Amino acid sequence: MLTGMMAGYRNAAIxxxxxxxxxxxxxxxxxxxxxxxxxxxxxxxxRVRTILEHLRVDAAAT
Structure with a gap:
């Protein structure tokens, strides 16, 4: 789900x-x-804020 959101897909495409x-x-x-x-x-x-949060958490984990 998040991957689709990050790729810019709308709900229908996901x-x-x-x-x-x-x-x-x-x-x-x-x-x-x-x-x-x-x-x-x-x-x-x-949706943008969700992706930014994911990237922030991912960066903190590395």
Whole structure:
């Protein structure tokens, strides 16, 4: 899921790639947002913030 988001794919493309329903994709993406404590925001894109957080954690682990 995160790989698709990082590649810039929309939910529909992620669904096709992973052979899951749109509902399943939305649930997983919303679970990722919740885990990272990223509430909906009109000013900031949660998908971009999710990717940045992943990169930050990944860089800290190396």
């Amino acid at each position: 669904c096709n790639e992973l052979f899951i329903t749109h509902s399943a994709a939305e649930k997983r993406i919303n679970a990722i947002f919740a885990e990272l404590q990223l509430p909906p925001s009109a000013a900031r894109d949660r």
